[in-house]
Amino acid sequence: MKTKKARRTLGSKWTKTAALLRSKEIQPFIPETRLWSPAALLAMLKTYKMVYVKPVHGSFGRGVMRVKMQTRKGQTIFQYQHDTTKRKFYSFSKFHASISRSKLKRAYLIQKGIGLLKFKKRPFDVRVMVQRTSKKPWKATGIIGRLAHPRKIVTNYHSQGKPLPIELLLKPYLSKKQRTKYTRVLKNLSLTVAKQLHQKYPGFREIGVDIGIDAKLHPWILEVNTSPDPYIFNQLKDKSTYRRVLHYAIANGRVKKRNK
Ligand SMILES: Nc1ncnc2c1ncn2[C@@H]1O[C@H](COP(=O)(O)OP(=O)(O)O)[C@@H](O)[C@H]1O
Ligand SMILES: [Mg+2]
Numbered sequence: 346m347k348t349k350k351a352r353r354t355l356g357s358k359w360t361k362t363a364a365l366l367r368s369k370e371i372q373p374f375i376p377e378t379r380l381w382s383p384a385a386l387l388a389m390l391k392t393y394k395m396v397y398v399k400p401v402h403g404s405f406g407r408g409v410m411r412v413k414m415q416t417r418k419g420q421t422i423f424q425y426q427h428d429t430t431k432r433k434f435y436s437f438s439k440f441h442a443s444i445s446r447s448k449l450k451r452a453y454l455i456q457k458g459i460g461l462l463k464f465k466k467r468p469f470d471v472r473v474m475v476q477r478t479s480k481k482p483w484k485a486t487g488i489i490g491r492l493a494h495p496r497k498i499v500t501n502y503h504s505q506g507k508p509l510p511i512e513l514l515l516k517p518y519l520s521k522k523q524r525t526k527y528t529r530v531l532k533n534l535s536l537t538v539a540k541q542l543h544q545k546y547p548g549f550r551e552i553g554v555d556i557g558i559d560a561k562l563h564p565w566i567l568e569v570n571t572s573p574d575p576y577i578f579n580q581l582k583d584k585s586t587y588r589r590v591l592h593y594a595i596a597n598g599r600v601k602k603r604n605k
Pocket of ligand 1: 376396397399403404405406407409456457458459460470498499500501555557567568
């Protein structure tokens with residue numbers, strides 16, 4: 346009989362989100378996500394005022410758009426930003442025509458926009474690395490903050506985001522003791538995510554969890570990468586995390602694959 350080889354990576358953000366939503370424990374940390382349709386976009390904008398539109402099979406922050414709906418003096422304004430380009434429209438149909446022309450040749454999803462915490466006026470989010478090790482089924486081996494380029498809406502290193510210690514980025518928001526505790530919360534959440542995904546897709550040996558933090562310090566899982574880049578940790582001055590992450594990446598046979 347033919348046996349199916351367990352997949353080592355999974356590209357679809359939609360499939361991964363669906364797998365995570367099966368866990369009651371994880372649900373409160375998943376921003377509402379829907380597949381692209383004009384009706385879904387309008388409904389999500391009415392609810393959240395700001396949403397992210399992203400390719401289902403994207404990486405490196407490519408093709409990610411931020412969309413906002415505002416009302417000023419009775420006028421409804423639609424705005425979107427892609428890369429460093431911003432556009433503004435005064436009707437949904439014109440806005441939709443533009444967004445469809447420039448993007449949407451591929452499958453997209455719409456996600457509740459999280460008002461990310463900022464550091465020096467630039468939004469940042471967090472990447473947690475979770476790896477299988479010879480001793481433990483899963484271990485949170487690294488955590489790093491990523492600060493968006495001043496004119497961009499994504500924090501990815503490949504979109505000129507700046508990797509920085511999470512300790513530094515959280516300093517304006519939490520005391521030292523609270524930062525230690527909060528870092529542990531983010532790592533534990535990421536471990537839960539790894540275990541949940543692993544139940545459905547047992548081939549994974551590493552995941553990178555992208556976590557956005559809102560003004561109430563609620564963590565939101567923006568995305569889970571099944572082929573996470575270990576080299577981002579080499580951007581930190583302290584090389585101890587990088588050495589650990591690389592050690593396990595080599596053991597997991599993943600180190601040469603730099604793309605997701
Ligand atoms: N729902 C969201 N709210 C706020 N920022 C987001 C949201 N989704 C994505 N982002 C920003 O865009 C970046 C890229 O999105 P992500 O879903 O991780 O796709 P990619 O596979 O391109 O990395 C995130 O790291 C984050 O900075
Ligand atoms: Mg990402």
